Amino acid sequence: MADTAQPEVAARSGGSGRPSVLTSHDPRTGEVVGSYAVAGPSDLERAVHSARTVENWWSTAGFGTRKRLLLEWKRIIARRAAQLVEILREETGKPEADAAIEVMLAVENLDWAARNANRALGRRSIASNWLTRNQRASVGYLPLGVIGVLGPWQNPVFTPMGSIAYAMAAGNTVVFKPHEVTSGTGLWLADTWREVAPDRPVLTALTGDDSTAAALCRSGVDKIAYAGPEAEGREVISLCAQTMTPVVIENSGKGAMIVHVDAKLDDAADAAVFGAMANAGQNATGVQRAYVAASVYDQFLGLVTARARALKPGADRRSSYGPMILESQTEVVRKQVRDALARGGRAVVGGLDSIREPYVEPIVLVDVPEESTAITEEGIGPVLIVNKVRDLDDAVTRINDAGRGIAVSVFTRDIAEVEIYAERLRAGVVTVNTATTYASIPALPFGGIGEYGQGHSHGVHGLREFSRTLSIARNRYGEPLGLSSLNRNVRRLRLARTVFRFRHG
Template sequence: MVESAQPMMAALPGGPDRPNIVTIRDPRTDETVGDYAIMGARDVEHAVRAAKRAEKWWAGMTFAARKRILLAWKRLIARRAGELVELLSAETGKPEADAAIEVMLAVQNLDWAARNAARALGRRNLRSTWLSRNQHASVGYLPLGVVGVLGAWNNPVFTPMGSIAYAMAAGNAVVFKPHELTTGVGVWLARSWAEIEPDQPVLQAVTGDDRTGVALCRAAVDKIAYAGSEQGARAVIAECSRSLTPVVVERSGKGSMVVHVDARLRDAAQAAVFGAMSNAGQNVTGIQRAYVPASIYEPFLDLVAEQATALRPGADRRASYGPMILEPQIEVVRKQVRDALARGGRAVVGGLDSIREPYIEPIVLTEVPEDSIAVTGEGIGPVLIVNKVADIDEAAERINAASNGIAVSVFTRDVAEVAAFAEKLRVGVVTINSSSAYAGIPALPFGGVGEYGQGHSHGVQGLQEFSRTLAIARKRYRVQVHLSTFHRHRRHLRAARVMFGLRHGRPG
């Protein structure tokens, strides 16, 4: 399988030939956007120690107090969103509109996490059984401590905010290591927090490359949240396993689409192309391939080709999308397209000549074998595969066989039947008649299945991901039939057995 081009985390320390700074360049122009220090193990350990001190203050607050501060931070980000959008565009090459949408989605998650933490994590009472009726039971959630977040390069504000906001709302401090290609946005977020609470480093950014990421994994944090390639995920998990540090992982790649015979084909084609091509195909919530029954395959393919041909990548405001952010990823896309064509796939729009660095024009492929790396590999790039199937059951079999279970979009007018179909799929999210819109629902948990993802971000599950459970049971009163003692009376046990039989032995 061809992996994403995100580098494997290296061992510490780096060699003497490694530079001491990270230089960020605009992928559209190659102009320097900023220089940042590569922090070593001591710098990271110092940040984690400071975070542990701040976490005691932060965790000691009520949910209501944390909510007030987080919402003040949210308002600051919203008021100065133009600065963040400009920096995000410069570091990723995204059109301004795409960068603005990403910032808005991130702010929505911060707002939701702040407002819903008390409901999701506050202590609540539980019902006791007949045998334990004299016990009062409750469960609540407490902070883990310090959470390390390793950021992604493709959506460097929205994706890490799915961990940062939820971890902070749960009462944790966060040490955030942004990706080396998009370091500036991570530093901006940490500085904006410091304007709200200058003396309490509940959120800090540590800058650097893969060596800094390794240092964070080794810095005795209480959990690591990682978003990125399969190769990077395996390296993070292996590194954290040495200290048994738990990890929540969101692997890169894209999902699939299933088009039913009764679907509105134009709507499905528009969603497929947007899901595949937006952000130059560098969205984990996007579409890698669409499975279409034979009876509607040709008209659907024509509509997809019509939509894709109208798109144009570039650096201007009218461009449909921007450049590839991670330069080596261009070669990954080239290998995947070449393999698909070599194995009998057919290019409907574009092809190998569509790759004109740093841009890739839209590519639509069909008849691509399921064992091609264009299907089995991480789909990062403006490439859409449209494959014919006999019916949606075959589509489900192909999706499950590929084992990249993150999301599936189903287009159909028979909405009532989708739930049963969705249960056949080994994926984390199923959407109906939309592609990536679910990313804008903060209450909806986001996570993959199996190796594609460990844990969740967003929603109640995202808040609980960065919490530890504390269950409490207390005795309320003495009972006549007391079994939890070596001095229990035989008639008490007989009475208990009679009640047990009456309660659980009868039908109904």
Template sequence: MAETAQRSGRSNVLTSFDPRTGEVVGNYAVMSPGELNRTVRAARSAEKWWAELGFSGRKRWLLDWKRSIARRAGELVEILCEETGKPEADAAIEVMLAIENLDWAARNATRVLGRHRLGSTWLTRNQRASVGYLPLGVVGVLGPWNNPVLTPMGSIAYAMAAGNTVVFKPNELTTGVGVWLAESWSRLAPNQPVLQVVTGDHGTAAALCRTKVDKIAYAGSDAGAREVISLCAQTMTPVVVERNGKGAMIVHVDAKLEDAAEAAVFGAMANAGQNATGIQRAYVASSVYDRFLELVADQARRLRPGADKRASYGPMILESQVDVVRKQVRDALARGGKAVVGGMDSIREPYIEPIVLTDVPEESVAITSEGIGPVLIVNKVANVDEAVRRINAVGNGVAVSMFTRDVHGVEAFAEQLRVGVVTINSSTTYGAIPALPIGGVGEYGQGHHHGDQGLREFSRTLAVATKRYRAPVNLSTFDRHPRDLRLAKAIFRLRHRRMG
């Protein structure tokens, strides 16, 4: 957790606390608008140098940065544990995945964004066409509190690989993580502010949105996303958004139930349920429902939150989120849902023990709202089609995991779902594939992270067409010869009116 306090004779100071113990882990300045503007100007000054290095030059710098982070990863893991309360193993995995994304972006930027030739038609065969991708300039990144290394690296690394400089505003709960990342770059290139951090609270993030950077990448809550989009609209600054809110699971009649149950519990409970790639609810075919629920309940009861190394997961990072979970569980039970594991008594701040609910009505806020917390909803459905209808009706199109032994025809099935990612026989692991683009649908569809699309998200297209010789059939002139038009029409009829 964090709070802003007024200190005598000083500007506001942001104090960061360990959510497990309440101990202070760091104090950081709340930057003034003037300091923020100077930071953006410094990013502008480094923009030309970084862009002119080209793909190969930037690749060398980014891989050097990757190696530097990897050598000192233990420091970053320690800060991550202190600011989020995550078990050390979870923090280490997050750091490793972030480094993998940095490595992938550095190594693939040339292939994805480098200039390449395009085809032409018979009318323009005398033209040589190509397309390439250039950097936007300065990108502002607003990081989340739940995965404060991995999630922002999905924007920072891809924006830098595309040739942009980055101004990173970490969430106030995890400021130390952002400061460490920026300092790791500064140690490598002290005179080139390609990556800088700005520290502060909600007002600092809003001010960054108003600075007219070339793009803002945001990760966080629905309410925060709407505010960022609204602020950026005032300056016509484009936005890419990764919203909170977990996905759903479908368990078919032929699924390996042990595997599905394991994935459902991990997807719902890992990181205290604070993963945007996690599982909020599972729709299970009626014929296997009882057995699946039994397996889920058995696994969930084994989990134990806490601060020690043997704990399954840590505390709720955002203090107010405990009240959100309490409201969602209370509403689900009041509407007729049943608690199979845990219940209202499971909420013991700052920890929430595993909660498994069933028979929860679809209109419950536990289903319609962002699912952030160690809560899993297991609902019975008649068949897969009903599961699809329910998922599409809710509309929070992040990801769906389907468990089935029959993988043939799954892609056709996946196209029925209004979501950005569909996984088969796995749940959260898709977030660990750097090449896989992650995006959503509807309100969740503001751009992409990771993969080729993630690199292009931070680039602008430059198309070039060069005339190589005089066109045999020249129609681009007021002095066109009638013979050229007759020939063009004849060729057109041969090409487009014949069968096949």
């Protein structure tokens, strides 16, 4: 895993050269907000063993019992949301409104998973055909066992809940390793679960650094769900491959927007600026770049420019967004903006002097070449690229070539046409006349394609990610045609072939 020696988390060695304590700091002020143990291999082994001890109880408890307990957990989180919001703000620096929205979205996903698991995973009958009408078949979904969840730093409640809630609702136990800078958030979630089932560690949180995350990948759990940077996602895949552990990967890069000639430009500009700048541009559901039809480009850019210039980052309630949560990500923003400008791009709002740790003021770039790292790499930060395109075909080609396959927003009044183009886009989600709000729909599967993501969270697909299929077929009466025997009746075989030709010939 990548080096974790970030200024936000100071590591103290226990004498063996390996950090034993992580000290977390508020990115807004640098004040210490918590110290946490670095879980070692023995700690991890105990946590996985504990999860195994209750795996059978939880998996056989049934959908009804799991629903009841998960909804009880939901109510505890909702009643104490202000407490969780405060911890979230201390660890990430988010404005209160942003932190509150994140908690609400997480609770909505927990509620949906608990209420819909039976419908999505319960056993149901499957129709037979004319050859097998004597068979009664059904399919159902069973839990995998123990799921390891590696949480991100950008949205440390909402994003991991997209795995935790769905895995638990499907009947799995979970060992959760939150990101080191948001350890307190992860422990709070596990502590509130213990109030629901004190002696049932269905959810366990372990704090630690990248060595802890690597150990979880090697621990023999039944699946790993990871959310975070692409480079670390590849390492998770590599580590899990050593034990043939399947993975769900959600990388942290943002998506793209297309603004067609007939778009409502005010709406598109609002969505573009929100998607690029909200949470200091640290949302995987956000907008990295907008491709705008030439005939409306100047008008759209004017609207975006005015909105971006009005934003003010900071630590008070009136701030538009908060700080960069990881100092290392500030340097990523600097490197990408510098590369875009060096290759001929122009800054129409902000620029390199907008980067004033721990805050990055809004930056809007234009005429950025498609080979710039500001486009080819994951965009994390309050930066929006606005490039001119000839038409929809040109926009689709550029988006597919860049390969950031999570989400594309299309603003147009021609709904019929955009649905045709949507199927040509190599993206997991396509939205029309809206941008990031699709992540608020718990029933909607969330996931990318290609290197961007493997697997899905949310919705029925999210529940089935943490399940295995069990098909059952039973014989109701003797086989009418006697074909499943080496002692076949010639007349019945002739009849079967006649029916076959009639049906399919």
